[in-house]
């Protein structure tokens with residue numbers, strides 16, 4: 001496999017090591033194209049090293065490792081994070097969420113969205129450049145592509161070259177590796193829905209069920225197309241965030257910016273000699289390293305994902321010429337003018353901050369009020385009441401009680417109201433995650449009934465055994481309880 005440093009027939013200025021043997025920076029002696037090289041409609045961007053690329057690689061490696069490893073974490077004998085679609089449950093480290101709890105998940109997404117707005121206000125599209133899976137997978141696929149097909153120039157030449165054994169071998173190697181990575185990505189994603197420890201062996205031994213296999217391959221093909229072929233097209237044409245992100249910016253938002261006042265007028269030169277030109281030596285590296293194929297010197301553009309590759313490339317050029325860094329930098333329009341206002345003067349900071357606090361507070365309340373017991377009381381629709389031969393009045397109800405925890409639980413049933421009522425059953429045990437339907441009869445002495453319609457309240461409370469209580473005192477201590485109102489009818 002060729003390396004990225006392998007000399008090519010069309011020697012281009014290296015983004016990694018610029019000085020020549022004489023110590024002179026080797027820069028192009030004539031202005032280059034100023035556009036990213038497209039080869040067969042595809043942007044061939046140069047790999048780049050530098051501070052921001054190290055940050056991007058580090059965040060990418062961490063997030064990708066998390067993505068693959070999280071499904072392998074077990075919690076109380078079960079996969080810690082698991083969307084169990086067949087049982088309509090979402091397990092998250094010992095907590096079970098049901099479809100009716102999905103308001104909580106909605107709050108999490110809303111809070112994440114406002115968190116993103118908040119971060120965007122300060123650091124522009126830092127999400128796109130450093131955290132977004134599309135970017136991370138694109139760079140990962142580009143890295144593999146370079147390992148098989150060589151540096152940017154070599155790839156462009158290979159694209160133009162006629163088919164040969166060498167071209168076929170390189171292409172086969174690249175696409176097989178991409179497919180394998182895509183298949184692993186498909187497994188990684190589906191492992192949040194199907195137990196990971198069963199899914200991987202089943203997929204790779206071709207023994208997985210039809211739907212598991214179909215979904216894994218569906219996501220594998222999406223990954224292959226997105227990261228291998230579509231790449232920046234996803235960011236430019238499919239991602240809504242690219243379109244509305246500028247609405248969150250203000251003049252103090254830090255984003256990748258070219259300092260035109262310092263850089264212009266641009267032009268090539270041999271070294272830091274006396275010149276009327278600005279600091280931009282027109283080496284075109286900032287364009288060649290750009291994964292979306294733009295020239296940041298044309299100003300802020302929605303295509304820019306803030307990956308910082310052009311910042312690293314330009315800083316290397318600046319160092320080679322002995323110029324100060326940050327001709328292209330993460331800075332703001334106001335920062336270029338030397339303005340740094342106090343935070344409270346930024347209206348959007350106040351607005352997004354207050355919205356985020358309100359959302360987090362509401363989410364906290366929602367979580368605090370969440371119960372691990374679900375109770376639903378239905379009255380018998382066939383008859384309002386029944387008179388017994390002993391002169392008592394009976395009402396029948398159906399109690400649907402769900403144990404939303406991941407352990408078996410004992411529950412006590414109680415009823416309160418103006419009437420002295422007797423329950424036909426007072427304790428039940430329910431398996432983890434199960435719902436029982438319990439027919440219950442309430443009985444009252446006819447003489448005690450003053451009205452044909454008496455309000456009452458059913459209460460289901462969890463019984464905690466002695467070993468489970470913190471104090472260890474008192475068996476069958478009651479913990480959590482839920483109640484629901486109903487009515488007792490009489491003649």
Ligand code: SF4
Nearest residue numbers: 290304305307308310
């Ligand atoms: S302009 Fe710079 S920061 Fe923006 S996408 Fe291109 S290389 Fe990345």
Ligand code: SF4
Nearest residue numbers: 280281283284286314
């Ligand atoms: S901005 Fe920097 S990297 Fe881009 S052409 Fe000018 S000197 Fe080169």
